[in-house]
Amino acid sequence: MGGRGQEQAKQSHLSKPGPDSPGFGIYLHWPFCKAKCPYCDFNSHVRHREVDQDRFASAMIKELRHYAGRQKAAGTVKPVTSVFFGGGTPSLMKPSTVAGLIDEIAALWAMAPDAEISLEANPTSVEADHFKGYALAGVNRVSLGVQSLHDDQLKFLGRMHTASEAKAAIELAQRHFERMSFDLIYARPHQTPDEWAAELGEAVALAADHLSLYQLTIEQDTPFFALYRNSKFDLPDEDTSVALYEMTHEALEAHGLPAYEISNHARPGFESRHNLTYWRYGDYVGVGAGAHGRLDLGNGRIATSNERHPESWLEKVEEIGSGATDEDNLTLEEQGDEFLIMGLRVREGINLKRYESLSGHALSHQRIDELIGQGLLERNGPERIRATRAGFLLLNTLVAELASASS
Known part of the structure; x- marks a missing residue:
């Protein structure tokens, strides 16, 4: 299981391309979740019946082949420096599904010897049990959606795990993967700087090399949007939010985890290589429902955007090989604007x-x-x-x- 991908991806230490050599990534979107979090506006869907993983994986492989063929025809094939399984909840995928996709990528493209292969996971006990299988498949980095280390806040955020499950998953991830990260959400209702400082200290003690820390934002078309609009809860005012942000950066820098991007902190050398490809304005293929991509196909840079509805995407790929609903040739001005927007997010x-x-x-x-x-x-x-x-x-x-x- 995962033989080709595992052999090409496994390294004792992962390097990263330089700022002006952003690498080439593959993003695979698994759009399914057990439940929809009330703050989430990502392309995620709940299905109350078993998902046909084999059929969806076969469609993802077909879409991978579509883009690999186009790159080959254009003469713009590059070695893969990173693979990212995002969602949704990719940790609902069977390890054999993940292994098959990694092996297909390794068959279609040359894999850099130090390729980073990341998978997002939720820290429930069932999904954590998959960690060993993912590692055998070739995954060498996991990103855990912890969001809080307090049970009352996890309940408010609509998470299905407890704080103790999150801590157990962090420990398990550190045993199975070369690198791991976890997310926390702060600037929650009534959260004070002292409360966040205590939680942040606990997070630093648990973290190995990377933390992603996001202020709670209210997005349209989410349950939180309606609740917030109807004054069911309040968020910290602007001054408090700024104080929380400043304190976060100062505390993590003091602990050797400086911010390398607005919301991401890492020990030097342990930054997310895949996300740096985005922020450094590199090329990446996006497959799966709702995935986006940026590619050089020899006659300029294109932006791809896939059908968001999973079953509609599936049928489209099975019919024509790609689930793209939009493919735009980016103008020079658009490329410059995107480069500014992405590049100024990072410390470099x-x-x-x-x-x-x-x-x-x-x-x-x-x-x-x-x-x-x-x-x-x-x-x-x-x-x-x-x-x-x-x-x-x-x-x-x-x-x-x-x-x-x-x-």
Whole structure:
């Protein structure tokens, strides 16, 4: 099980491409969940009957072959540096399903010898039992959706696991995988900085090398949106939210887990390689219901977007080989804008020459100097700029200022 993928992916230590060599990733979306969390607006679906995993996996393989064939025809094939199983809840997949998909990827593309293969998992006892099988299949990194280390908050967030199950899953993941990460949600109703500091300290003690920490946001078309609109709960005010954010960054930096992206913290060398491919504006294939992709097919960069409804996606792939509903040729301006939006999220920032190469024009050095003077940008190399921590808090404004003042 997972022989080819395991042999090509397993390494004692994983390196990562540099800032200007973002790598090439494969994203596989498993859209099913046991229950829909009230804050979640991801493309996830609950099915009250057993999902035909073999049929869905066969369709994902067919879609992988579709994109591999197009890359080969265009002469733009690259080694795979990362694979990411996202969702939904990929840990509902059988290990044999995961193994088959990894092996197919390894058959279609050359796998980098240090390829990162990640899988998102929920820390329920049933899914944690799959960890050994996933490791044998070739998965070498797992990301756990813990969200809180307190039972009352897990209940509020609609999670199906307990705090003790989460801690047990973290321990189990550390035994089976070379690398692991877990997510927490903060800035919850009535949460104080002292309460978050205590929970954060507990998280740091549990974490091996990576933490993803997200402030609770209220998204439309979620149960939380209606509850919040009807004043069923309140969120911390802006000053408290900023204080929580600042405290988070300072505390984790002091513990050797600095922020390498707005919401992601890692020990140096243990950043998420797959997510860095996104933020460094690299190419990636997206397969599965609702998946997105960015690809160079020889005549410019395309953006792909798949049918979101799982069964509709399945039928579309079985009929024509791809579940894409949209495939757009990105203009130079769009590529430049995307590069700014993604690249300024990360601490390493962006290469100004690469922006110019992608967009066809340079950013305004005068506007850059003005934003540096305002404490929102800083230089971190002869041709590099990055957002400061203050700039992270105003990132959308920062991107808009730079894009509108390009020369």
